Amino acid sequence: xxxxxxxxxxxxxxxxxxxxxxxxxxxxxxxxxxxxxxxxxxxxxxxxxxxxxxxxxxxxxxxxxxxxxxxxxxxxxxxxxxxxxxxxxxxxxxxxxxxxxxxxxxxxxxxxxx
Amino acid sequence: xxxxxxxxxxxxxxxxxxxxxxxxxxxxxxxxxxxxxxxxxxxxxxxxxxxxxxxxxxxxxxxxxxxxxxxxxxxxxxxxxxxxxxxxxxxxxxxxxxxxxxxxxxxxxxxxxx
Amino acid sequence: xxxxxxxxxxxxxxxxxxxxxxxxxxxxxxxxxxxxxxxxxxxxxxxxxxxxxxxxxxxxxxxxxxxxxxxxxxxxxxxxxxxxxxxxxxxxxxxxxxxxxxxxxxxxxxxxxx
Amino acid sequence: xxxxxxxxxxxxxxxxxxxxxxxxxxxxxxxxxxxxxxxxxxxxxxxxxxxxxxxxxxxxxxxxxxxxxxxxxxxxxxxxxxxxxxxxxxxxxxxxxxxxxxxxxxxxxxxxxx
Numbered sequence: 242x243x244x245x246x247x248x249x250x251x252x253x254x255x256x257x258x259x260x261x262x263x264x265x266x267x268x269x270x271x272x273x274x275x276x277x278x279x280x281x282x283x284x285x286x287x288x289x290x291x292x293x294x295x296x297x298x299x300x301x302x303x304x305x306x307x308x309x310x311x312x313x314x315x316x317x318x319x320x321x322x323x324x325x326x327x328x329x330x331x332x333x334x335x336x337x338x339x340x341x342x343x344x345x346x347x348x349x350x351x352x353x354x355x
Numbered sequence: 356x357x358x359x360x361x362x363x364x365x366x367x368x369x370x371x372x373x374x375x376x377x378x379x380x381x382x383x384x385x386x387x388x389x390x391x392x393x394x395x396x397x398x399x400x401x402x403x404x405x406x407x408x409x410x411x412x413x414x415x416x417x418x419x420x421x422x423x424x425x426x427x428x429x430x431x432x433x434x435x436x437x438x439x440x441x442x443x444x445x446x447x448x449x450x451x452x453x454x455x456x457x458x459x460x461x462x463x464x465x466x467x468x469x
Numbered sequence: 470x471x472x473x474x475x476x477x478x479x480x481x482x483x484x485x486x487x488x489x490x491x492x493x494x495x496x497x498x499x500x501x502x503x504x505x506x507x508x509x510x511x512x513x514x515x516x517x518x519x520x521x522x523x524x525x526x527x528x529x530x531x532x533x534x535x536x537x538x539x540x541x542x543x544x545x546x547x548x549x550x551x552x553x554x555x556x557x558x559x560x561x562x563x564x565x566x567x568x569x570x571x572x573x574x575x576x577x578x579x580x581x582x583x
Numbered sequence: 584x585x586x587x588x589x590x591x592x593x594x595x596x597x598x599x600x601x602x603x604x605x606x607x608x609x610x611x612x613x614x615x616x617x618x619x620x621x622x623x624x625x626x627x628x629x630x631x632x633x634x635x636x637x638x639x640x641x642x643x644x645x646x647x648x649x650x651x652x653x654x655x656x657x658x659x660x661x662x663x664x665x666x667x668x669x670x671x672x673x674x675x676x677x678x679x680x681x682x683x684x685x686x687x688x689x690x691x692x693x694x695x696x697x
Contacts, residue, residue, distance in 0.1 A: 266412075266416075267411040267413070268413055269411045270414075273408065273411075276408055277405060277408055277409055283401055284401045284402055287394065287397055290394050290431075291391060291398060294384055295391055297381040297382055297387075298380075299380040300382055300435050300439035300443060301439065301460070301463050304435055304439075304463045304467065305466070307428055307432045307467075308432075308463070308467055311467075314421055314428075315583070317404075317421065318418055318422075319579050321418055322575060323575045325414035325418075326575065328414075329413075329414060330562075331562050331566070331571070334558075334559050334562045334563065335562065340555075343554045345415055346415070346554065347547060347551045349415050349418045349422070350547065350582075351543075352418075354546065354581050355697045429693075429696050429697070432696065433689060433692065433693050436692060437685075437689045440685045440689065441682075444676075445676050445681060445685070448681075449677065453673060453676075457673070461661060464661065464664060464692060465657075467696050468657050494644075495638075495640070496640070496641055497639045501639075505637055508632050512630055512633060515622065515625055518622050518659075522618055522622060523615075524609075525609040525612070525615075527608040527609070527610055528664075528667035529667065529687055532660055535663075536691070536695055539653060539656055539657075542653055543653075545632075545649065546649045549645055549649075552642060553643065553646075556642075573643055577646045577650070580647070580650040581646065581649075581650055
Protein backbone atom coordinates (compact mmCIF):
# COMPACT_ATOMS: atom_id res chain seq x y z
CA UNK A 242 0.00 0.00 0.00
CA UNK A 243 2.73 2.39 1.03
CA UNK A 244 4.70 1.13 -1.93
CA UNK A 245 1.77 1.80 -4.25
CA UNK A 246 1.57 5.37 -2.97
CA UNK A 247 5.27 5.81 -3.60
CA UNK A 248 4.87 4.53 -7.12
CA UNK A 249 2.03 6.95 -7.75
CA UNK A 250 4.30 9.75 -6.55
CA UNK A 251 7.07 8.65 -8.86
CA UNK A 252 4.69 8.48 -11.81
CA UNK A 253 3.44 11.94 -10.97
CA UNK A 254 6.93 13.33 -11.22
CA UNK A 255 7.32 12.34 -14.84
CA UNK A 256 6.79 14.85 -17.61
CA UNK A 257 4.41 14.48 -20.57
CA UNK A 258 6.48 16.70 -22.78
CA UNK A 259 9.58 14.60 -22.72
CA UNK A 260 10.89 11.08 -22.59
CA UNK A 261 11.84 10.74 -18.96
CA UNK A 262 12.12 7.95 -16.45
CA UNK A 263 9.77 8.42 -13.49
CA UNK A 264 12.06 6.46 -11.13
CA UNK A 265 14.75 9.07 -11.38
CA UNK A 266 12.40 12.05 -11.31
CA UNK A 267 14.32 13.44 -14.28
CA UNK A 268 12.56 16.22 -16.19
CA UNK A 269 14.10 17.82 -19.24
CA UNK A 270 12.89 21.41 -19.37
CA UNK A 271 11.41 22.41 -22.74
CA UNK A 272 13.71 24.90 -24.52
CA UNK A 273 16.38 23.80 -22.05
CA UNK A 274 19.22 25.59 -23.83
CA UNK A 275 17.45 28.96 -23.72
CA UNK A 276 16.66 28.46 -20.02
CA UNK A 277 20.26 27.53 -19.25
CA UNK A 278 21.46 30.68 -21.03
CA UNK A 279 18.99 32.76 -19.03
CA UNK A 280 20.32 31.39 -15.72
CA UNK A 281 23.90 31.87 -16.95
CA UNK A 282 23.09 35.55 -17.48
CA UNK A 283 21.76 35.73 -13.91
CA UNK A 284 25.00 34.11 -12.70
CA UNK A 285 26.83 36.89 -14.54
CA UNK A 286 24.60 39.53 -12.92
CA UNK A 287 25.44 38.15 -9.46
CA UNK A 288 29.11 38.29 -10.42
CA UNK A 289 28.42 41.94 -11.32
CA UNK A 290 27.05 42.57 -7.82
CA UNK A 291 30.19 40.97 -6.40
CA UNK A 292 32.45 43.22 -8.49
CA UNK A 293 30.46 46.31 -7.51
CA UNK A 294 31.03 45.56 -3.81
CA UNK A 295 34.73 44.86 -4.39
CA UNK A 296 35.10 48.10 -6.36
CA UNK A 297 33.37 50.10 -3.58
CA UNK A 298 30.49 51.13 -5.82
CA UNK A 299 27.69 53.28 -4.42
CA UNK A 300 25.22 51.33 -2.21
CA UNK A 301 22.11 52.34 -4.15
CA UNK A 302 23.65 51.25 -7.46
CA UNK A 303 24.41 47.82 -5.97
CA UNK A 304 20.86 47.55 -4.61
CA UNK A 305 19.43 48.43 -8.03
CA UNK A 306 21.44 45.56 -9.51
CA UNK A 307 20.25 43.17 -6.77
CA UNK A 308 16.65 44.18 -7.54
CA UNK A 309 17.27 43.35 -11.22
CA UNK A 310 18.66 39.92 -10.28
CA UNK A 311 15.56 39.20 -8.18
CA UNK A 312 13.27 40.11 -11.11
CA UNK A 313 15.28 37.91 -13.46
CA UNK A 314 15.05 34.99 -10.99
CA UNK A 315 11.28 35.47 -10.72
CA UNK A 316 11.11 35.29 -14.51
CA UNK A 317 12.96 31.96 -14.53
CA UNK A 318 10.84 30.63 -11.66
CA UNK A 319 7.61 31.46 -13.53
CA UNK A 320 8.98 29.76 -16.66
CA UNK A 321 9.84 26.55 -14.75
CA UNK A 322 6.49 26.68 -12.90
CA UNK A 323 4.80 26.96 -16.28
CA UNK A 324 6.73 23.98 -17.69
CA UNK A 325 5.90 22.03 -14.54
CA UNK A 326 2.18 22.82 -14.77
CA UNK A 327 1.99 22.10 -18.51
CA UNK A 328 4.05 18.94 -18.11
CA UNK A 329 4.32 17.07 -14.83
CA UNK A 330 1.15 18.43 -13.21
CA UNK A 331 -1.02 17.92 -16.28
CA UNK A 332 0.27 14.35 -16.67
CA UNK A 333 -0.29 13.49 -13.01
CA UNK A 334 -3.86 14.84 -13.13
CA UNK A 335 -4.62 12.73 -16.18
CA UNK A 336 -3.11 9.63 -14.59
CA UNK A 337 -4.25 9.66 -11.00
CA UNK A 338 -6.08 12.95 -10.36
CA UNK A 339 -2.84 14.61 -9.32
CA UNK A 340 -3.70 15.31 -5.68
CA UNK A 341 -0.10 14.90 -4.46
CA UNK A 342 1.42 16.89 -7.29
CA UNK A 343 -1.03 19.77 -6.85
CA UNK A 344 -0.25 19.86 -3.13
CA UNK A 345 3.46 19.96 -3.91
CA UNK A 346 2.89 22.72 -6.50
CA UNK A 347 1.06 24.88 -3.97
CA UNK A 348 3.85 24.34 -1.43
CA UNK A 349 6.45 25.79 -3.77
CA UNK A 350 4.17 28.66 -4.88
CA UNK A 351 3.72 29.54 -1.20
CA UNK A 352 7.52 29.73 -0.82
CA UNK A 353 7.91 31.89 -3.92
CA UNK A 354 5.09 34.28 -2.98
CA UNK A 355 6.15 34.38 0.68
CA UNK B 356 22.95 76.93 -8.56
CA UNK B 357 22.61 73.68 -10.45
CA UNK B 358 26.27 73.05 -9.68
CA UNK B 359 25.67 73.62 -5.98
CA UNK B 360 22.85 71.05 -6.02
CA UNK B 361 25.13 68.56 -7.74
CA UNK B 362 27.80 69.11 -5.13
CA UNK B 363 25.28 68.55 -2.35
CA UNK B 364 24.31 65.29 -4.02
CA UNK B 365 27.92 64.21 -4.28
CA UNK B 366 28.56 65.03 -0.64
CA UNK B 367 25.47 63.09 0.34
CA UNK B 368 26.77 60.00 -1.39
CA UNK B 369 29.87 59.82 0.80
CA UNK B 370 30.01 57.48 3.75
CA UNK B 371 30.79 58.42 7.37
CA UNK B 372 32.16 55.02 8.13
CA UNK B 373 34.96 55.06 5.63
CA UNK B 374 37.49 57.27 3.98
CA UNK B 375 35.89 57.85 0.61
CA UNK B 376 35.94 60.54 -2.02
CA UNK B 377 32.47 62.00 -2.61
CA UNK B 378 33.32 62.93 -6.22
CA UNK B 379 33.58 59.29 -7.20
CA UNK B 380 30.61 58.11 -5.11
CA UNK B 381 32.85 55.30 -3.85
CA UNK B 382 31.61 53.56 -0.70
CA UNK B 383 33.56 50.77 0.94
CA UNK B 384 31.05 48.46 2.58
CA UNK B 385 31.84 47.70 6.24
CA UNK B 386 32.93 44.06 6.66
CA UNK B 387 33.43 44.08 2.90
CA UNK B 388 35.21 40.70 2.80
CA UNK B 389 32.34 38.91 4.57
CA UNK B 390 29.82 40.55 2.23
CA UNK B 391 31.84 39.56 -0.84
CA UNK B 392 31.97 35.95 0.41
CA UNK B 393 28.21 36.00 0.93
CA UNK B 394 27.59 37.13 -2.65
CA UNK B 395 30.12 34.57 -3.90
CA UNK B 396 28.04 31.87 -2.20
CA UNK B 397 24.93 33.20 -3.97
CA UNK B 398 26.84 33.06 -7.27
CA UNK B 399 27.55 29.41 -6.46
CA UNK B 400 23.87 28.80 -5.68
CA UNK B 401 22.89 30.23 -9.08
CA UNK B 402 25.48 27.94 -10.64
CA UNK B 403 23.71 25.14 -8.77
CA UNK B 404 20.38 26.11 -10.37
CA UNK B 405 22.10 26.05 -13.75
CA UNK B 406 23.49 22.55 -13.15
CA UNK B 407 20.10 21.29 -11.95
CA UNK B 408 18.49 22.41 -15.22
CA UNK B 409 21.30 20.88 -17.29
CA UNK B 410 21.02 17.60 -15.37
CA UNK B 411 17.22 17.49 -15.90
CA UNK B 412 16.48 17.68 -12.19
CA UNK B 413 12.88 17.74 -10.98
CA UNK B 414 11.14 21.13 -11.49
CA UNK B 415 10.09 21.55 -7.85
CA UNK B 416 13.63 20.90 -6.60
CA UNK B 417 14.94 23.62 -8.93
CA UNK B 418 12.22 26.04 -7.76
CA UNK B 419 13.13 25.33 -4.11
CA UNK B 420 16.72 26.29 -4.90
CA UNK B 421 15.58 29.48 -6.70
CA UNK B 422 13.52 30.40 -3.64
CA UNK B 423 16.64 29.95 -1.46
CA UNK B 424 18.66 32.22 -3.78
CA UNK B 425 15.97 34.92 -3.54
CA UNK B 426 16.07 34.76 0.27
CA UNK B 427 19.86 34.98 0.28
CA UNK B 428 19.72 38.01 -2.05
CA UNK B 429 17.18 39.70 0.24
CA UNK B 430 19.58 39.13 3.14
CA UNK B 431 22.41 40.84 1.26
CA UNK B 432 20.10 43.67 0.18
CA UNK B 433 19.03 44.31 3.80
CA UNK B 434 22.69 44.30 4.88
CA UNK B 435 23.67 46.88 2.22
CA UNK B 436 20.55 48.95 2.99
CA UNK B 437 21.60 48.91 6.64
CA UNK B 438 25.16 49.99 5.82
CA UNK B 439 23.73 52.72 3.59
CA UNK B 440 21.37 54.01 6.28
CA UNK B 441 24.01 53.88 9.02
CA UNK B 442 26.60 55.46 6.74
CA UNK B 443 25.66 57.54 3.72
CA UNK B 444 22.13 58.49 4.80
CA UNK B 445 23.13 59.39 8.34
CA UNK B 446 26.01 61.52 7.07
CA UNK B 447 23.83 63.32 4.51
CA UNK B 448 21.21 64.10 7.14
CA UNK B 449 23.83 65.56 9.44
CA UNK B 450 25.33 67.63 6.63
CA UNK B 451 22.39 69.01 4.69
CA UNK B 452 19.22 67.43 6.09
CA UNK B 453 19.49 64.55 3.62
CA UNK B 454 16.32 65.23 1.62
CA UNK B 455 17.79 63.91 -1.65
CA UNK B 456 19.36 60.86 -0.08
CA UNK B 457 16.17 59.91 1.77
CA UNK B 458 14.21 60.23 -1.47
CA UNK B 459 16.74 58.00 -3.21
CA UNK B 460 16.59 55.48 -0.33
CA UNK B 461 12.81 55.23 -0.59
CA UNK B 462 13.05 54.76 -4.35
CA UNK B 463 15.22 51.67 -3.95
CA UNK B 464 13.11 50.30 -1.07
CA UNK B 465 10.06 50.62 -3.33
CA UNK B 466 11.85 48.52 -5.97
CA UNK B 467 12.88 45.86 -3.46
CA UNK B 468 9.42 45.62 -1.85
CA UNK B 469 7.58 45.72 -5.19
CA UNK C 470 -14.80 28.26 -34.39
CA UNK C 471 -14.41 31.32 -32.19
CA UNK C 472 -17.60 30.26 -30.47
CA UNK C 473 -16.21 26.78 -29.86
CA UNK C 474 -13.09 28.30 -28.23
CA UNK C 475 -15.30 30.47 -26.02
CA UNK C 476 -17.27 27.43 -24.95
CA UNK C 477 -14.07 25.57 -24.11
CA UNK C 478 -12.99 28.52 -22.01
CA UNK C 479 -16.33 28.62 -20.22
CA UNK C 480 -16.18 24.92 -19.53
CA UNK C 481 -12.67 25.30 -18.19
CA UNK C 482 -13.90 27.86 -15.69
CA UNK C 483 -16.25 25.40 -14.02
CA UNK C 484 -15.26 23.64 -10.83
CA UNK C 485 -15.26 19.89 -10.22
CA UNK C 486 -15.79 20.29 -6.54
CA UNK C 487 -19.10 22.06 -6.77
CA UNK C 488 -22.28 22.30 -8.73
CA UNK C 489 -21.69 25.39 -10.81
CA UNK C 490 -22.81 26.68 -14.17
CA UNK C 491 -19.93 27.20 -16.56
CA UNK C 492 -21.79 29.95 -18.46
CA UNK C 493 -21.65 32.23 -15.46
CA UNK C 494 -18.11 31.27 -14.41
CA UNK C 495 -19.46 30.88 -10.88
CA UNK C 496 -17.23 28.92 -8.51
CA UNK C 497 -18.25 28.23 -4.94
CA UNK C 498 -15.08 28.06 -2.88
CA UNK C 499 -14.82 24.92 -0.72
CA UNK C 500 -15.17 25.82 2.98
CA UNK C 501 -16.58 29.12 1.77
CA UNK C 502 -17.76 30.26 5.22
CA UNK C 503 -14.28 29.81 6.76
CA UNK C 504 -12.71 31.69 3.86
CA UNK C 505 -15.22 34.54 4.16
CA UNK C 506 -14.45 34.82 7.89
CA UNK C 507 -10.74 34.92 7.13
CA UNK C 508 -11.19 37.81 4.69
CA UNK C 509 -13.49 39.55 7.17
CA UNK C 510 -10.66 39.42 9.73
CA UNK C 511 -8.33 40.99 7.14
CA UNK C 512 -10.93 43.72 6.56
CA UNK C 513 -10.83 44.31 10.32
CA UNK C 514 -7.03 44.45 10.27
CA UNK C 515 -7.12 47.10 7.53
CA UNK C 516 -9.62 49.02 9.67
CA UNK C 517 -7.04 48.70 12.45
CA UNK C 518 -4.38 50.29 10.21
CA UNK C 519 -6.84 53.10 9.47
CA UNK C 520 -7.46 53.72 13.18
CA UNK C 521 -3.75 53.68 13.93
CA UNK C 522 -3.16 56.45 11.39
CA UNK C 523 -6.10 58.47 12.71
CA UNK C 524 -4.87 58.07 16.29
CA UNK C 525 -1.34 59.20 15.29
CA UNK C 526 0.23 55.90 16.24
CA UNK C 527 3.95 55.37 15.77
CA UNK C 528 4.96 54.76 12.13
CA UNK C 529 6.79 51.48 12.76
CA UNK C 530 3.79 50.03 14.64
CA UNK C 531 1.55 50.86 11.67
CA UNK C 532 4.05 49.28 9.25
CA UNK C 533 4.17 46.12 11.38
CA UNK C 534 0.39 45.88 11.09
CA UNK C 535 0.55 46.43 7.31
CA UNK C 536 3.11 43.63 7.06
CA UNK C 537 0.71 41.34 8.98
CA UNK C 538 -2.14 42.22 6.58
CA UNK C 539 0.06 41.36 3.59
CA UNK C 540 0.91 37.96 5.11
CA UNK C 541 -2.76 37.25 5.81
CA UNK C 542 -3.66 38.19 2.22
CA UNK C 543 -0.95 35.86 0.89
CA UNK C 544 -2.47 33.08 3.00
CA UNK C 545 -5.92 33.65 1.46
CA UNK C 546 -4.41 33.88 -2.03
CA UNK C 547 -2.62 30.53 -1.60
CA UNK C 548 -5.86 28.97 -0.33
CA UNK C 549 -7.85 30.20 -3.35
CA UNK C 550 -5.02 29.19 -5.71
CA UNK C 551 -5.14 25.73 -4.15
CA UNK C 552 -8.91 25.49 -4.56
CA UNK C 553 -8.53 26.67 -8.15
CA UNK C 554 -5.83 24.09 -8.94
CA UNK C 555 -7.69 21.24 -7.24
CA UNK C 556 -10.98 22.28 -8.84
CA UNK C 557 -11.14 24.34 -12.00
CA UNK C 558 -7.65 23.55 -13.34
CA UNK C 559 -7.92 19.82 -12.68
CA UNK C 560 -11.32 19.69 -14.37
CA UNK C 561 -10.14 21.64 -17.41
CA UNK C 562 -7.10 19.38 -17.82
CA UNK C 563 -9.32 16.29 -17.72
CA UNK C 564 -11.76 17.81 -20.22
CA UNK C 565 -9.63 19.50 -22.85
CA UNK C 566 -5.99 19.34 -21.70
CA UNK C 567 -6.38 22.66 -19.91
CA UNK C 568 -3.92 24.70 -21.96
CA UNK C 569 -5.89 27.95 -21.56
CA UNK C 570 -6.53 27.47 -17.87
CA UNK C 571 -2.89 26.68 -17.11
CA UNK C 572 -1.82 29.80 -19.00
CA UNK C 573 -4.30 31.85 -16.99
CA UNK C 574 -3.06 30.26 -13.74
CA UNK C 575 0.54 31.18 -14.51
CA UNK C 576 -0.52 34.74 -15.34
CA UNK C 577 -2.00 35.25 -11.89
CA UNK C 578 0.94 33.51 -10.13
CA UNK C 579 3.27 35.91 -11.95
CA UNK C 580 1.25 38.85 -10.55
CA UNK C 581 1.30 37.45 -7.02
CA UNK C 582 5.04 36.64 -7.08
CA UNK C 583 5.97 39.88 -8.83
CA UNK D 584 21.29 54.02 32.73
CA UNK D 585 18.49 51.81 31.46
CA UNK D 586 16.15 54.74 32.02
CA UNK D 587 18.42 57.01 30.00
CA UNK D 588 18.33 54.52 27.11
CA UNK D 589 14.56 54.42 27.30
CA UNK D 590 14.40 58.19 27.16
CA UNK D 591 16.67 58.23 24.14
CA UNK D 592 14.36 55.77 22.47
CA UNK D 593 11.31 57.87 23.26
CA UNK D 594 12.98 60.98 21.94
CA UNK D 595 13.92 59.13 18.80
CA UNK D 596 10.28 58.22 18.20
CA UNK D 597 9.18 61.84 17.94
CA UNK D 598 8.65 63.46 14.57
CA UNK D 599 10.27 66.68 13.34
CA UNK D 600 7.45 67.46 11.00
CA UNK D 601 4.77 67.69 13.63
CA UNK D 602 4.08 68.79 17.15
CA UNK D 603 4.13 65.49 18.99
CA UNK D 604 4.94 64.33 22.47
CA UNK D 605 7.80 61.81 22.51
CA UNK D 606 6.52 60.16 25.70
CA UNK D 607 3.45 58.88 23.92
CA UNK D 608 5.25 57.97 20.68
CA UNK D 609 2.46 59.78 18.83
CA UNK D 610 3.25 60.72 15.23
CA UNK D 611 0.78 62.60 13.07
CA UNK D 612 1.35 61.48 9.50
CA UNK D 613 1.80 64.38 7.04
CA UNK D 614 -1.21 64.64 4.71
CA UNK D 615 -2.99 62.43 7.22
CA UNK D 616 -6.43 62.85 5.65
CA UNK D 617 -5.23 61.72 2.21
CA UNK D 618 -3.51 58.71 3.77
CA UNK D 619 -6.63 57.78 5.75
CA UNK D 620 -8.69 57.95 2.56
CA UNK D 621 -6.19 55.74 0.79
CA UNK D 622 -6.44 53.08 3.52
CA UNK D 623 -10.24 53.42 3.50
CA UNK D 624 -10.19 52.56 -0.20
CA UNK D 625 -8.09 49.49 0.58
CA UNK D 626 -10.63 48.51 3.25
CA UNK D 627 -13.29 48.79 0.53
CA UNK D 628 -11.19 46.65 -1.82
CA UNK D 629 -10.93 43.92 0.85
CA UNK D 630 -14.71 44.15 1.26
CA UNK D 631 -14.85 43.64 -2.50
CA UNK D 632 -12.80 40.43 -2.19
CA UNK D 633 -15.20 39.27 0.52
CA UNK D 634 -18.23 39.92 -1.70
CA UNK D 635 -16.60 38.13 -4.63
CA UNK D 636 -16.14 34.99 -2.50
CA UNK D 637 -19.69 35.19 -1.20
CA UNK D 638 -21.04 35.65 -4.73
CA UNK D 639 -19.02 32.60 -5.97
CA UNK D 640 -17.01 34.68 -8.39
CA UNK D 641 -14.33 33.04 -10.52
CA UNK D 642 -11.12 32.21 -8.57
CA UNK D 643 -8.76 34.07 -10.91
CA UNK D 644 -10.85 37.25 -10.71
CA UNK D 645 -10.66 37.12 -6.90
CA UNK D 646 -6.90 36.56 -7.03
CA UNK D 647 -6.50 39.54 -9.38
CA UNK D 648 -8.31 41.70 -6.82
CA UNK D 649 -6.11 40.35 -3.99
CA UNK D 650 -3.03 41.20 -6.04
CA UNK D 651 -4.37 44.78 -6.43
CA UNK D 652 -4.93 45.05 -2.66
CA UNK D 653 -1.34 43.95 -2.01
CA UNK D 654 0.00 46.59 -4.42
CA UNK D 655 -2.12 49.27 -2.76
CA UNK D 656 -0.85 48.21 0.68
CA UNK D 657 2.75 48.38 -0.56
CA UNK D 658 2.05 51.91 -1.77
CA UNK D 659 0.78 52.96 1.67
CA UNK D 660 3.72 51.21 3.37
CA UNK D 661 6.24 53.08 1.20
CA UNK D 662 4.44 56.37 1.96
CA UNK D 663 4.58 55.78 5.74
CA UNK D 664 8.21 54.59 5.47
CA UNK D 665 8.98 57.82 3.63
CA UNK D 666 7.25 59.94 6.29
CA UNK D 667 9.11 58.00 8.97
CA UNK D 668 12.50 58.49 7.29
CA UNK D 669 11.91 62.19 6.58
CA UNK D 670 10.50 62.74 10.08
CA UNK D 671 11.34 60.45 12.97
CA UNK D 672 14.56 58.96 11.57
CA UNK D 673 15.97 62.29 10.44
CA UNK D 674 15.21 63.85 13.83
CA UNK D 675 16.76 60.97 15.76
CA UNK D 676 19.93 61.12 13.66
CA UNK D 677 20.25 64.84 14.31
CA UNK D 678 19.66 64.37 18.03
CA UNK D 679 21.63 61.29 19.00
CA UNK D 680 23.02 59.73 15.81
CA UNK D 681 19.90 57.60 15.44
CA UNK D 682 21.50 54.17 15.87
CA UNK D 683 18.41 52.66 17.54
CA UNK D 684 15.95 54.18 15.10
CA UNK D 685 17.96 53.05 12.07
CA UNK D 686 18.09 49.51 13.48
CA UNK D 687 14.33 49.59 14.00
CA UNK D 688 13.81 50.93 10.45
CA UNK D 689 15.84 48.10 8.95
CA UNK D 690 13.87 45.56 11.00
CA UNK D 691 10.58 46.69 9.47
CA UNK D 692 12.04 46.94 5.95
CA UNK D 693 13.23 43.33 6.33
CA UNK D 694 9.64 42.31 7.21
CA UNK D 695 8.17 44.19 4.25
CA UNK D 696 10.74 42.87 1.73
CA UNK D 697 10.57 39.31 3.10
